Every structure is written in structure tokens, then in C-alpha cells.
Amino acid sequence: MPEFDFESLKSRYSRFLSKRDCSKTLIKFWDAPQGDVIEMAGGMPNAGFFPVDSIDVHVCDKPFGQRSEDGLVAHMDRNEPSDMPLSTSLQYTNTEGMEPLLKFARNLTQKIHPPAYDGWDACLVMGSSDGLYKVFEVLCDEDSTVMMEEFTFTPVISSVKIQGGHVVPVKMQLSADPKMQGIDVGLMEEMLDNWHVGPYKHLNKPKALYTVATGQNPTGMTLSAEKRKQIYRLAQKHDFLIVEDDPYGYLFFPPYDAENPLKNAYWEQDSSLTPQKYIDEFLVKSFVTIDTDARVIRLETFSKMFAPGLRLSFVVANKFFTERVVNIGEVSTRAPSGVSQAVVYTVIRELGKRHAAEYENPIDAMFAGWVEWLMKVAGTYTQRRNIAFKSLYETESYKQGLFKVMEPSAGMFIDLKPVWSQEDLAKADHFDHIMEEMDQLNACLIKSGVQVVLGYRMAVDREASKDTCDFIRVTIAYAKDDEQIVEACHRIGAGFSQFFAQRQK
The missing domain is CATH 3.40.640.10 (Type I PLP-dependent aspartate aminotransferase-like (Major domain))
Incomplete structure (x- = not known):
């Protein structure tokens, strides 16, 4: 090495x-304490001046859970x-x-x-x-x-x-x-x-x-x-x-199983998934x-x-x-x-x-506890991914081929792309007008009651990416529960239907 x-x-x-x-230098006016000295240099208030005596943080056992069943309190x-x-x-x-x-x-x-x-x-x-x-x-x-x-x-x-x-x-x-x-x-x-x-x-x-x-x-x-x-x-x-x-x-998604859409490798009862396997094979x-x-x-x-x-x-x-x-x-x-x-x-x-009983070194025990929490968070995001995919794939607009899903491999986001007709793609200036089209799609989605991010607005150079920026980004992170994710996906489907319907007029 x-x-x-x-x-x-x-x-x-x-x-x-x-x-x-190169020119940034801190000009110090004090020396580090040496030996048994009375601190009279630093402008630091004694801790007795702090108005806080103690803080107790009640720790959740899992995402969206209440305080842990075993009463973990960070004191x-x-x-x-x-x-x-x-x-x-x-x-x-x-x-x-x-x-x-x-x-x-x-x-x-x-x-x-x-x-x-x-x-x-x-x-x-x-x-x-x-x-x-x-x-x-x-x-x-x-x-x-x-x-x-x-x-x-x-x-x-x-x-x-x-x-x-x-x-x-x-x-x-x-x-x-x-x-x-x-x-x-x-x-x-x-x-x-x-x-x-x-x-x-x-x-x-x-x-x-x-x-x-x-x-x-x-x-x-x-x-x-x-x-x-x-x-x-x-x-x-x-x-x-x-x-x-x-x-x-840390938010790795196992492959989505269309035959078993709610399958979640993080949550399976007989799963062989361990923290080490998560680190070695998922991340x-x-x-x-x-x-x-x-x-x-x-x-x-x-x-x-x-x-x-x-x-x-x-x-x-x-x-x-x-x-x-x-x-x-x-x-x-x-x-x-x-x-x-x-x-x-x-x-x-x-x-x-x-x-603590598994490790002599407390920092190793902390690592194990943190990785366990990471897996629980990743599992919850995977559940949300599954709910979103299932709901999107059930919409009429998806079944009619009006949009496709860019399945993510990790993270908080799912991207959806409109499926343009061959007639649209044959137009020499189709991609020159793609941002206008995406703005109209966005208006339909807002009218349907859902807020998304337009892909072209996250382009480093819109002109250089005009052939690939025709997507919307949706997040599965902020919804309060599965039901709200389902409702949002249905609204997205309705927005796509409305967009393509008005283009045909």
C-alpha cells in the first residue's frame, strides 16, 4: 500500500x-495550553454559564417508529x-x-x-x-x-x-x-x-x-x-x-421483482442478509x-x-x-x-x-449499531421504491405506453420519461422544443396535484443534453406513508394522460 x-x-x-x-492563513494570537495552567487567554465562557443542564434524546427502533421498545435514551x-x-x-x-x-x-x-x-x-x-x-x-x-x-x-x-x-x-x-x-x-x-x-x-x-x-x-x-x-x-x-x-x-436497491413487487431483501424473514453481507455485496x-x-x-x-x-x-x-x-x-x-x-x-x-457484548472496543459496537440502522433505512426506502413502482406500473397511462420508468439502483429518486411518437421523433426540431414540451407536462402534473423536478433544469448544459433531458424526477423520500406514495403515483399517471390528450387536440 x-x-x-x-x-x-x-x-x-x-x-x-x-x-x-494559497493566501488563506489564520493569524493566531494565542498559544496552546502547556501543563497545569489557569486558562486566562481564550474568550471562552465557563460551562457554568451554559443554560442547558442535560439533553435526553429518545431513540427510535426503526424508521417511522416510536421510541425504541427497549427504551434507548441518548443522555x-x-x-x-x-x-x-x-x-x-x-x-x-x-x-x-x-x-x-x-x-x-x-x-x-x-x-x-x-x-x-x-x-x-x-x-x-x-x-x-x-x-x-x-x-x-x-x-x-x-x-x-x-x-x-x-x-x-x-x-x-x-x-x-x-x-x-x-x-x-x-x-x-x-x-x-x-x-x-x-x-x-x-x-x-x-x-x-x-x-x-x-x-x-x-x-x-x-x-x-x-x-x-x-x-x-x-x-x-x-x-x-x-x-x-x-x-x-x-x-x-x-x-x-x-x-x-x-x-x-447506503440506500442500495435490490433488483425489483415484477412478479413479486413487494419483495424486499432487507425484510425477508429467512433472509441471509447480514451487516457484513450488506457491506460486501450491496454497497x-x-x-x-x-x-x-x-x-x-x-x-x-x-x-x-x-x-x-x-x-x-x-x-x-x-x-x-x-x-x-x-x-x-x-x-x-x-x-x-x-x-x-x-x-x-x-x-x-x-x-x-x-x-456491546459482541465487541471489546466500544467504537466497533458503535459501528455495528450504525450499520444496523443504515440497513433499516435502506429497507424502508426499498419498500417505498416497491410501492412506487407497483403503483406507477398499474396506471392506465403506463399501460398505454405514455411513459417509461428509469429504475434507479440506489437513492431517493425515480425518473420517468415520456414516450414520444415516431412522428414526434421524426421531426428535425423535436429536441429543440423539448423544454417547452416538458414545461407543458409539468403544468399537467401540477394540475393533477403533484410536484416534480424537470430533468432539463438539472442539466449542466441544456443544449448539450437536449436529446436526453426529457425526464422528470420524483422523490420517494418525503411522503408521509405508503398511501401517499400510491396517491402521488396515480396523480402522476393522470398528469401524463392529460398531457398526451391535450397534444392530440
């Missing part, structure tokens, strides 16, 4: 830093838990995050997505959006180019452009075949090999690729292990970084697991598996890059909320108590 110390990483990757980042007070009490978590804390939660994040990474080199670290940030902003602040100047999947979470585009950088779309294969879906590696290679004579020759060659490699937003596609290897080889050949955003990686391994050069920056979040309002996530990268991300925090946001860190850590610690 390659091993990199900080100085070698600094020497190798300093050239990727933006001009602004926090000024002295407990001993490694992260309120006297610490309500105080100013280290910008990189408090050590107990950081230790858990590192352990989680090592057990599920172990980096392929020594010399990596993790730091906490205030949600993935904050992490991405800081990463692109570190990397991007006005002459920087970043590649992205042709459809992506649009605030990330802004995170690059606000630094003055440029974004370039990479074509995707919107396929149901797990081996094919995601980034079109052949077209990506052709674009990079012929950069100086291609459509983006006026831009510098890319400094980075941004990708949601698993359960991609908005398409739900997942890059296969083989495609990840191919893309990594391109990164080595053309010397760019890979910024891997992974908010949905697609991160780019960091093949990263022998230390060129991957990975972002993982607690938003989708715990709660987004806590605004808590972490960045995994080589120690030089994590140091630069922390440095930006030192002069901007400082540390993520100590209360958020304490709630996440203490709840996971409480979940781990169920496994």
Missing part, C-alpha cells in the same frame, strides 16, 4: 490549489458521555470536529471504504454543500475547469462558478444495465484525449471530475466497479482529481478504495441517514487536502455545531450498546 507523508502530499498536490487558497449532561459531554460540545471546539466523532468517521471509512493508501484523514463540515463549497474554494480559480455528469445537483455548479471556474458536462448512459449506467467512459476518454481540438478547447483541461457515483442525483444511476476503475485510470492519465459526493450510497465501493495516488476527495453526510437539519458531514481525502479544507473553516464557519456533533455521536453510541 502506498504511503504518503504530509510533505510529499503537499509537494505533489499544491499545484492544484487555487490562488485564493447528555455536563459530564456525560465522558468523551463528549455538554461542557465540551457546547463550547468552542476544534474546527476539524471533535475527536470522538472524527474517530468514528475514520473507523466507518476504514471498515466500509478503506482508502488504498496511507496518509488520509477526515474532517467534519457543516453538511455536504458546505464541504463542496470549501473543496471548490480550495481548488478553483477563474481558469479552472471541472467536469460533471451532464445532470447534477445544480448548487454544485454554482459552487464552481462562484469561484470563477467553468463546468463541462460529461455524457451519461441512462441505462437499466448495471454495467452500462452512469458516465459514458468512452465519450469521456475521447473528450479528454482530443481536448485541444474539441468543443471546450478554449478552456484549460479539467482539474477535477465531480461525481455522485452511487444513486446519482437526479438519475439514480450507479457507476459499476469496472467503470470506476476506468475513470480512475483516466484521472491518472490526464492528471485530474476526483471529487466523489456520496449522500445516497458499491468508493473511488477511495482504488486511490493509490491520493487524488480522490470523498464527501459523506449524516443528512440522508440521520437528519439534514443537523448540517453535519465529513470529508475524506489525503491529509494535505483535509488540512486545506479545515484552514478555510478556521477563517469562515469554524467548527460544525457542537450540539449536532453531540447528538449524532451520542445516538450512535447508544445504538452501539446493543452490541
Whole structure:
């Protein structure tokens, strides 16, 4: 396994830093405490000034459940838990995050997505959006180019452009075949090999690729292990970084069984699914697991598996890059909320108590408890996926062939594409007007009582993606129960029927 110390990483990757980042330095006016001294330097209130004595968080046994049957309570007070009490978590804390939660994040990474080199670290940030902003602040100047999947979470585009950088779309294969879906590696290679004579020759060659490699937003596609290897080889050949955003990686969907539509591998009574099997066979391994050069920056979040309002996530990268991300925090946001860190850590610690007898090390018990929770969340999303598919496939508009379903492999989203007539497709200007058509479809869906996202509005370059942007994105995450998902799908079916009926007039 390659091993990199900080100085070698600094020497190798300093050239990727933006001009602004090179000038960011925190001017310190204090010294770290030495020995048995009375603290009279830092402007920190004593914990006695905090108006909170204790916090009890009653832990649910499963998604949509009430407090756990065995009465799990994550208790926090000024002295407990001993490694992260309120006297610490309500105080100013280290910008990189408090050590107990950081230790858990590192352990989680090592057990599920172990980096392929020594010399990596993790730091906490205030949600993935904050992490991405800081990463692109570190990397991007006005002459920087970043590649992205042709459809992506649009605030990330802004995170690059606000630094003055440029974004370039990479074509995707919107396929149901797990081996094919995601980034079109052949077209990506052709674009990079012929950069100086291609459509983006006026831009510098890319400094980075941004990708949601698993359960991609908005398409739900997942890059296969083989495609990840191919893309990594391109990164080595053309010397760019890979910024891997992974908010949905734990929400893996087993294949949908049309003959048994409610079959759920997570919930079967006789299932042989264990946490280790879930990790080994369900989860697609991160780019960091093949990263022998230390060129991957990975972002993982607690938003989708715990709660987004806590605004808590972490960045995994080589120690030089994590140091630069922390440095930006030192002069901007400082540390993520100590209360958020304490709630996440203490709840996971409480979940781990169920496994305390199995492990000598408490952090291993915490890992087991957290993975058990991840599986329960993934199982509930799989149930929602099944309910949505079954309901969509039962609509008259689907039976009439008015739309097709792009079945996702992971995540929170399902994409639906109108099925255009041969007469429509034969028109030379059909795709020139596709956005107008999709706006009309959207109006019909709203009239039917359902809110969706139009695919073209998540395109990096609408003109470049006009032949594939004719889809809508729906989420299975927010509905309050299965009945509401069924009702929403029926309304979607009605909206498609109305859209095609009015086109025939």
C-alpha cells in the first residue's frame, strides 16, 4: 500500500490549489495550553454559564417508529458521555470536529471504504454543500475547469462558478444495465484525449471530475466497479482529481421483482442478509478504495441517514487536502455545531450498546449499531421504491405506453420519461422544443396535484443534453406513508394522460 507523508502530499498536490487558497492563513494570537495552567487567554465562557443542564434524546427502533421498545435514551449532561459531554460540545471546539466523532468517521471509512493508501484523514463540515463549497474554494480559480455528469445537483455548479471556474458536462448512459449506467467512459476518454481540438478547447483541461457515483442525483444511476476503475485510470492519465459526493450510497436497491413487487431483501424473514453481507455485496465501493495516488476527495453526510437539519458531514481525502479544507473553516464557519456533533455521536453510541457484548472496543459496537440502522433505512426506502413502482406500473397511462420508468439502483429518486411518437421523433426540431414540451407536462402534473423536478433544469448544459433531458424526477423520500406514495403515483399517471390528450387536440 502506498504511503504518503504530509510533505510529499503537499509537494505533489499544491499545484492544484487555487490562488485564493494559497493566501488563506489564520493569524493566531494565542498559544496552546502547556501543563497545569489557569486558562486566562481564550474568550471562552465557563460551562457554568451554559443554560442547558442535560439533553435526553429518545431513540427510535426503526424508521417511522416510536421510541425504541427497549427504551434507548441518548443522555447528555455536563459530564456525560465522558468523551463528549455538554461542557465540551457546547463550547468552542476544534474546527476539524471533535475527536470522538472524527474517530468514528475514520473507523466507518476504514471498515466500509478503506482508502488504498496511507496518509488520509477526515474532517467534519457543516453538511455536504458546505464541504463542496470549501473543496471548490480550495481548488478553483477563474481558469479552472471541472467536469460533471451532464445532470447534477445544480448548487454544485454554482459552487464552481462562484469561484470563477467553468463546468463541462460529461455524457451519461441512462441505462437499466448495471454495467452500462452512469458516465459514458468512452465519450469521456475521447473528450479528454482530443481536448485541444474539441468543443471546450478554449478552456484549460479539467482539474477535477465531480461525481455522485452511487444513486446519482437526479438519475439514480450507479457507476459499476469496472467503470470506476476506468475513470480512475483516466484521472491518472490526464492528471485530474476526483471529487466523489456520496449522500445516497447506503440506500442500495435490490433488483425489483415484477412478479413479486413487494419483495424486499432487507425484510425477508429467512433472509441471509447480514451487516457484513450488506457491506460486501450491496454497497458499491468508493473511488477511495482504488486511490493509490491520493487524488480522490470523498464527501459523506449524516443528512440522508440521520437528519439534514443537523448540517453535519465529513470529508475524506489525503491529509494535505483535509488540512486545506479545515484552514478555510478556521477563517469562515469554524467548527460544525457542537450540539449536532453531540447528538449524532451520542445516538450512535447508544445504538452501539446493543452490541456491546459482541465487541471489546466500544467504537466497533458503535459501528455495528450504525450499520444496523443504515440497513433499516435502506429497507424502508426499498419498500417505498416497491410501492412506487407497483403503483406507477398499474396506471392506465403506463399501460398505454405514455411513459417509461428509469429504475434507479440506489437513492431517493425515480425518473420517468415520456414516450414520444415516431412522428414526434421524426421531426428535425423535436429536441429543440423539448423544454417547452416538458414545461407543458409539468403544468399537467401540477394540475393533477403533484410536484416534480424537470430533468432539463438539472442539466449542466441544456443544449448539450437536449436529446436526453426529457425526464422528470420524483422523490420517494418525503411522503408521509405508503398511501401517499400510491396517491402521488396515480396523480402522476393522470398528469401524463392529460398531457398526451391535450397534444392530440
